[in-house]
Amino acid sequence: MIKDELIKPLEELVDNDLSLCGNKAKNLYILQKNGLSIPRSWIILNVYIEELLSNIMEGNGVPIDCFKEARDIVSSLSYSLDSKLKRAVSNFAISKRKYVIRSSNVLEDKKNSSFAGMFTTYINESYTYNIFKSIISIWVESFSERVYEACKLYGITHIHPCSILIQELVNTDVGGVIFDDGEKQYLNSYYGQVKSVVDGVNEPDQWLIKDGTILEKKVVEKKSALYPVFSRSNPSNGDKFDLMHMGQGYQGIVKSINSYEGIIEINLPNTLLEDATLSDIHVIKIQQNAIKAKNLLGIETFDIEWAIDDKGQFFFLQIREVSRKIQYFNLLNDTQGIPLVSGEAIGIVQYVFNEQDAINFKDGSIILADTINGAVIQAMVRAVGVLVVSKSMLSHSSIIAREFGIPCVGLSSKFDIELDSLYKIDGTEGVFKKLGKNMYDLIRDDRKQYDKQDAIFKYASFFDDLLVIPDEWLE
Structure with missing residues (x-):
């Protein structure tokens, strides 16, 4: 790897850089500087992209009404064969290493607005072309419709382009989220990639902790998990897959392959299905590390993504202050769904996936969504409630739902709901009921x-x- 001024190691940031690098990178820099473990990380400051957008930049950044023009300008970088950025990536990339490419924006991870899931992350990228393409895509998508709708929601008229955070991919054994409401901590954990929890695709093991004591604990059956592919070629469905858990080797079976993300779904061996992903000792150690990070940053609450690698080392992947407190519910209660935002609502259920669905959404209806994206946000301002596919109360969709404050229930499957039918949802209890086909x-x-x-x-x-x-x- 050749040292380059455009892509610099995170630890080489200076004080003047901290106002430019975005909250995600800034928080991780402070943790690393104080001896806490983060993945090996690099930063591309937004100065480079701001120079490219100088013709449409105003004092406070790019006007949100100029997002399309900004996308077109940034997209042109893809066709520049001899750009400064491409040369920097070529000098940086080591072919056998895998990277996570993430946004780091001053908008993200703020106390009153998280923008959780609004900006793009690319997992398991390698080689110059793939890394370069991911960086350009993050910049382009930072001016997307979903970011535009979120800006309108929060009354933001201008944004500065994001910096780019590059992290060496952690070969994760167990990952998850720990969330602090100022009094208690909620910890969600699952085998493999943290994506399982933050995207809400798997029901995680859960703990409720206060003052270093575990108050509640729920361990669920885990049939499959997501892992990155570190080999040069993807395995095939049905192949055996070696994995490590807490220092012990196991063998699973490949269930499906996501070539786009370099992620495979593995059917777990029977010996891991019903075991807790973490021991109680691990849970308390994670909680203690999280409290230490909270004190270093001087924040009142925290929302932390974390990982333990196949060698047993703990890493902070991201830390932000909580934008809205979580509502307490007993982890051991079996409900139809997950209570995400309290309150009741009655309305016709409409599915929202894209912008056209949002345009067609009728005032006073209930949204059904796979995830809370820009189109869903566009419709949420006219909705009375939300049903979103999320098996974790700490997922990105859950965070955004709480920021909106309208009744919301997390679902295991969208196919549990009959579209265009009348439903009553209760976000306090996490339940929903079909009342009929119409009013x-x-x-x-x-x-x-x-x-x-x-x-x-x-x-x-x-x-x-x-x-x-x-x-x-x-x-």
Whole structure:
């Protein structure tokens, strides 16, 4: 690896750089400087990309109304065969190493707005071309529709381009999130990549901790887990896969392959299915490390992504202050879903995946979503509630839902919900119930409790276009 001024080791940042590198990189720099372990990391400061965007930059950054123009300008870098950035990446990349390429923006990881999941991360990248392409993509997507909608939500009119944080990929044995609300800590843990928890794709093992004591603990059955591919070629479905857990070797079976992300899903061996991913001793050590990091940064709460590698070393991957406190619920309670944001809502369920779905979303309905992205945010301002696929209360979608503050329930599967039907959701208890195909079914169910006028009055707000409710609908 040849030293380059554009891509510099994180530990070589100077005080003047800290205002440019973004909160994610800044927090990790402080932890590393004080002896806490983070993955080997490098930074590309946003000065380079700001020079490229100088024609549309204003004093406070790029106006959000210029996002399309910014995307076009940054995309042009992809076709520059002799750019300063491409030369820097070529000097930096070591072919046998795997990297995580992440954004680090001054917008992210703030006390009142996390922008969790709004910016892009690329996992398991190697070779000059792939790393270069990932960096360009992060910059392009930092001016995406989802970021635009989040900016509108928070009243942000300009943004500075993000810096780029490059981290050596940790060969993770166990990873997860620990979340502090100022009094207690919630820890979620799962085998393999932290992605399982932050994306909410697997139900994690969970602990509730206070003052160094475990108050509650829930260990779930874990059938499969996500691992990075470190070999030059992907294995095939059904191949055996060697993995390490707490110093002991195991063998799983390849279930599926995500070539785009360099991630494979492994069917876990029977000996790991029902075991806790962490011992209680590990849980307390992680909590103690998290409290130490909290004190170093001088923050009141924390939301930390962490990993333990195949050699047993603990790493901080990211740390931010909590933007909204989590609502307590008993980990041992079995509910239909996960209570993410308290409150009740009644409405027709509509699926939102892309911008067109958001445009077609009807006021006063309930959103069904795979994840909370820009399109979902666009629709959320008109929604009465949200059902989102998330098996973890500490996922990125859960964080954004709490920032919006409307009733929200996390689902194991979107296929549990019948679209265009009337549902009642309870974000306090984590439950949902189908009431019928439309509001008329609900009125029929209530006819024994309400006379005609009471029923009409109770549900009048749901009838946007009707002036008269026919008597036969109440019979």
